[in-house]
Amino acid sequence: MASKSNQPYKGQANLSILFGDDDTDKFAKTSVSLLSIELPSSQPRRYFDSQAMQSLVESIKRDGILQPLLVRPLNNDRYELVAGERRYRAATEVGLKEVPVVIRQLTQQQALHIALIENLQREDLNPIEETEGILEFLSSQLEVCQDDVIRLLYRMQNDIQRQNDNVIIQPEAETIIKLFTQLGVMSWESFVSNRLALLKLPERIIEALRKGQIEYTKAKAIAKVKDEQARNELLDTAIADNLSLTQIKERVAALKAMFGKEKAEETLKNQMKVTLSKVYKSKAWNDPKKQKRLQKILAELDSLL
Structure with missing residues (x-):
């Protein structure tokens, strides 16, 4: 940067x-x-x-x-x-x-332009505010809504990836490239790859970023925890204890393993319930051929337990 x-x-x-x-x-x-x-x-x-x-x-x-x-x-x-x-x-x-x-x-329009530029040059600007400020700046210059700006940026990224070169032919895309050059903050490619995803983070993480309580690399790592309570607890701990990115990633991996195990256990329980329901409905024990197989299965299950 x-x-x-x-x-x-x-x-x-x-x-x-x-x-x-x-x-x-x-x-x-x-x-x-x-x-x-x-x-x-x-x-x-x-x-x-x-x-x-x-x-x-x-x-x-x-x-x-x-x-x-x-x-x-x-x-x-x-x-x-x-x-x-x-x-x-x-x-x-x-x-x-x-x-x-x-x-x-x-x-x-001129007043908004200057206000946005001044805001983007703050030394204490956090990544969420910077991302929102750049989007608002692009929106005001292109005279379109921010959702249209985001769609255009993703389309530019897709065009580059499909063509395997850096040829941008849309007039709006050329304008965006010039505006990013004028801002001098980051390239449009880096903005699409690293910043737009921040706006999709959970609200509590966005608020922590907005307040400058945590770096955005740590925030993105914490966001990988899908369980809301566990994610919020990790966020609070990361802020209070100033955890490093490595420490956060280790805790995220541990949480994923724990929740993965719990999910597997819950899946197995559900499978057992479904299977037992089928057994009762089919009355398989009335079939002499199936009785022996059921007895064998039950014996193995009893031994397992």
Whole structure:
């Protein structure tokens, strides 16, 4: 994965994505009332680490807000937050009356674009948020729903595997390749192979990933346990004891063996019930030829037990 410090959309350079100008000093900077800023209806970011937030709160108490928030003007001296939600929330907790902002005339689509890019450049971004953010970014750029994006990505993967080469001819596929190159996070192939599967994980594992409690390689290993209670117990233990991936795989294998044995036992019990039911229904003991065979089978069973 490329280092985020080497990626093209970093910090205030976000603005140059839309306006082709790296000189952010030219943008109008001012201060506005914190109460005049509204959060957008669509929020790319969903989870905020409590420790990181508290650290930012202490920093703002000590030094103030060093990097302005990016907002776009609405009606009646109101503004919508485009980028800087952590700073906005921390400023609210500190009780600031005014905050420094950069005001830009942006369409809703442009605002969402910048918000998604900023979200994808966070240092503390967890794999679930990153996967969801990339999907939302692709969806906004292609102007299709996320389900259509996922279907297109899988179709691209299937096309490559069938053709045994890297020729992509669909216009949408070419656009996706360019967007992944611009993001600089990972290749589209790696995203399809390693990230889309995360969205199919059990909800508790997804929540742990979202909170940054566990790495996604460990999460995928734990998800192989089909029994929900056993899976949740292993997840809790892995988080509490910081189990290594090797330790998790060993426990998963042990659980699979245990549940495999229990399943085999249950299957045998069911087979016994079905067979006995057939014996009673057929009244095989009334047939002299079958009596001897039944007696022999029963004797072997009695000996076995």
